[in-house]
Amino acid sequence: MSSANGNGAPPVSLTIDGRKVSVPAGTTIYDAATRAFVKQAGDRNPIPILCHREHMTPVAVCRVCTVDVSVNGRQEFRLAPACQREVAEGMEVRTHETSDRVRNAVSMLTELLLADYPDPEAARAARLTKQGQSRGEGNDELIELAERLGVENPRFSRSRREKPIDESSMVIAVDHNACILCDRCIRACNDIRNNHVIGRTGKGYKTRIAFDLDDPMGDSSCVACGECMISCPTGALLSKHHVLSRPPAGTVPAEELAAHPLFTGVSKAFLDFNEGAVVRKHFRKGDVICREGDYDATAYYIEDGEVEIFISSPFKHVKNHRGAGSWNPFALVRNSLLAGRGEDRRDEEMDTEFISIDAPVVLRYDKPVATMGPGAIFGEMACMSSYPRSATVVAQTDCTLLEVGRNVLYILQRGKFSKAQLDERYRQNALDNHLRGATVFARMVKNEDEFKKLVEFLRPRVDLVRVNNGEVIFRQGDPADAYYLIRIGFVKVSQERPGGEFVLTYFGPGKSFGEIGLMGHIPEIRDLAPPGIRTATCTALDHVDLVKIKGEDFRLLLEQFPSVQKSFIDYAITILKQNERMLRQVNEDSLGDFLQQGLMNAQSVLVLDLEKCTRCDECTKACADSHGGVTRLIREGLRFDRFLVASSCRSCLDPYCMVGCPVNSIRRRGSLEIIIEDWCIGCGKCAENCPYGNINMHPFPTGQNVFDEELRRKVPVLQQKATTCDLCRELDGQPSCVYACPHDAAHRMKGSDLAREIGIVATPPPVR
Structure with a gap:
């Protein structure tokens, strides 16, 4: 894989088959040849590969990519693997197209591989008949390489025993006879997808690929993602095309996708395997395409027309306010209050003008609406990581969109030509929007x-x-x-x-x-x-x-x-x-089982001393009174010795709640408390991620009403907002739950302090 060292080193100049090339230091010879010779779909790299692909870490197993290398006019004795050898200044590279030495070596390797391979024509015909599909020209890379080198009948032969074909999987057939042990499927499964299902088994001539502990593919833990199938160079792993007998309405045929500019360079076999993963949808003006907070696993590509993207949730947060004249010092006005940052400023609240969303545009805080046109892709984060939709999208005109599934989007983001298209569109159309949403560039946004x-x-x-x-x-x-x-x-x-x-x-x-x-x-x-x-x-x-x-x-x-x-x-x-x-504030002791409970991760836990606690529940009542009638703690939880750890926000050192917010509205203050910004859309992802159940979703009336068909009357529209304990920071900084306890049983402490109280960690001696 090519890699730039990033340390400011000058580019390296070399020649490949007489063509001058300039590439960053650290680039491999193969990737340098790709830059020089492959400019558009249909162009061919003069260096062939079998065990390597551009997105994989090179291992140089098959050696069909060998090249003749000279440095400063001195020819090297050994041929070098181009997929792994890095370029050097003044290097001269000759491939099989200009060097007989290289051509003879690569031809010999090809003959050796073909000697242990089924009869090319008979094997291909048998597989096509069985699968009932056309795999398309160039899918068998070994046969293609043989034709490229003019190798028709290998000079070597050995007696072979036919290996059974594994058809136990519902989606992929395994033909061990066609396997050349290039290990591309193994690396695709383990390194690219991290599924760790495929490996090798056997020794010598009996070596073959295997699934889990040599189980049939259909009985293994294979998740049928298809990565191994599209990585296989010979068709040893084939799609069982009949699985999708009735694709969804609007499915774009693989032949049409292969001709679509966006899918340039994407494997036809992959598109066949994922038939139904790309659906063309038509929307009329005003139709809702997706809603904020919904979960989905697709992205959208706009082919024609324009869409409007916006956040409908009010840009407000839960306001803490004591009830005036109340005899109870913790009482609040008994209704839910929402307030914007203009009327209720909070410590360390963000003052951003733009909100980042899952789209190539950003939304203004004061007017969270934007427009997107043909060529735009949105919903990538929801598609790839199963996060909630960050905004609502409505057709502004009659429009046509491609709804793209996760597997296909993954390939588009990785393929050479499709990735280049997406990257160029980002540079031209989305970079300025991205920079507007970046906090550190906020000052410059004001000067257009x-x-x-x-x-x-x-x-x-x-x-x-x-x-x-x-x-x-x-x-x-x-x-x-x-x-x-x-x-x-x-x-x-x-x-x-x-x-x-x-x-x-x-x-x-x-x-x-x-x-x-x-x-x-x-x-x-x-x-x-x-x-x-x-x-x-x-x-x-x-x-x-x-x-x-x-x-x-x-x-x-x-x-x-x-x-x-x-x-x-x-x-x-x-x-x-x-x-x-x-x-x-971090205690650096190791606590064993205590750590496994997540308590060492806590910077502020509500601990109840059960020897003093009378179960009067004043702590819970005080919390509810202080937060609009919605308590942020539950007097239940883990018990250690005489202490009960109540369920309340712990201000964790590792705050899982912050991961996955589609609009990035939950974060941590410098003092560790969690703050939820105004533009929370109420999707509930933070509440779902909190392993301790300490974030609540609080419904608020929006002032709008809709007609309920079952009740036959109008009902108020509610908007959810996330709430969590902030240690009463917005009131007076004194946690109401602790202040309200009449028996000194409630305390806020670090997890490490609790550990010392119960004797898990010894109290350090005083510093003298």
Whole structure:
């Protein structure tokens, strides 16, 4: 796989079959040849491959990609595998098209593979008859390679025993006779999809692929994603086309998709296998295409017409307000109150003008409506990561959309030509919207001329990077080489401490990271962070799309745009000081079973001393009185010794609730309490993610009414908003549950303090 080192090294110049090529240092010879020779669909790389694909890590098993290499005029003795060998300055590369030495070697390897392969024509005819489908030209890459090299009948032969065909799976047939043990299916299953179902079994001539513990494919844990099938170069894994006997209405045929510009370069076999995953839908003006908060697993591509995307939920939060003149110091007005940030300011509340959503546009806080036209794709985050829809989409004109399933979208984002199309559309149509939604660029948005200069500066300098679930983007202590903005997905930011991993925060769409390691040369940052070194580890929590700006381009950005530099400096200082405060609160002891309960993760748990508690329930009543009649705690939970840990927000060190919010409206203050911003759409994802059940969904009347057919009358429309304990920060900072306890039985404490109370961790001696 090609990789740029990102350290500002100059590009490397070389020649391949006499053609001059200039590529970043670290690029492989094969990827360099792809850049030079493959400009559009139908172009062919002069270097063949069998065990490798562009999106896989090269292993150089089959060696059909071997090339003749000379460096500075000196020819190397051994042929080199092009998929794995990196380029070097002054390198001269010759492929089988210009070197007899290479051609003879690759032809020999091809003959050896064909010697242990079914009769090409008979095997192909048998498979086509059995499957009842046309696999299309070029699907058997070994046969295609033989034709390309002019190898008709291999000189080698051996006695073979026919291996049975495994048809136990409902969707894929396994023909072990056609398998050449390239391991592409194994790496596709294990490395690309992380399913870990396929491996090798047997030794020597009896070696073959196997599923789980050598089970039939249909009895294994295979999830039938099809990744192995589309990765197989020979047809040893084939789609059983008859599974989808009745595709959904509006299904776009595979033949039509193959000719569609968006699907350029996508395997015809894959499109056949996923028949029904792309549906063409027509909407009339005013039709609702999808609603905010709904769950779905598809994205939409606009072919014709325009759509309007907006957030219908009111941009307000739950307002805490004591009832005037009440004899009860915890009493509130007994109705639910919502307030916008203009009438009820809260500490550390965001003052953003734009809201990032799952679309190539952003919405203004004061007018959350935008329009999208032909060529736009929206709903990618909901499709790839099963998150709720972030906004409602309505047809503004009569329009035609392609509804794309997850498997197909995944391939579009990975294929060479389709990815290039999507990336170019992002640069031209969505980059400016993305930057408007990024907090750190907010100052420049107010100056439209300066903002346009910024966009034009960055447009040719950004790269789109896609990261899979669980993949580490960079580690604490690594050299800092790039700055990242999040387009889709969520990233966990953590630091390694002596007691283990400490999660600093989660970042979602519209957020950015990686700037601190690139700013060590700035005097204001120099004393707060080590120069040129990553201060935290960033890990993808799901399918993440990142906009990458290389380190040298980032520094040039700061030089040319002083207002941006000022924003970055202020932001970096705030983050570094906030992290320092948070880390001082972390107890670094290991607690074994106590840790497994999630309590070591807690920075503020409500603990009831049962030897003092009289079960009067005043703590619960006080909480309800303080929050509009909706309690944020339940007097039930885990019990340790004489202490009961009540169900209430713990201000976790690793706040799972922040992951997956489609509009990024839940976050943590610098003092660890959770804050829910005004633009919460009430989807309930945070409540679902909280492992302790400490986030509640509170319904509020919207002032609108709809006619209920069953009741035969109008009923009020309710809007949900998420609520959670904020330690009464918006009242007076004194938790009402603790203050109301008449027996001194209720206490707020860290999980580590509770551990010491019950003797799991010894109390440290006083410092003298």
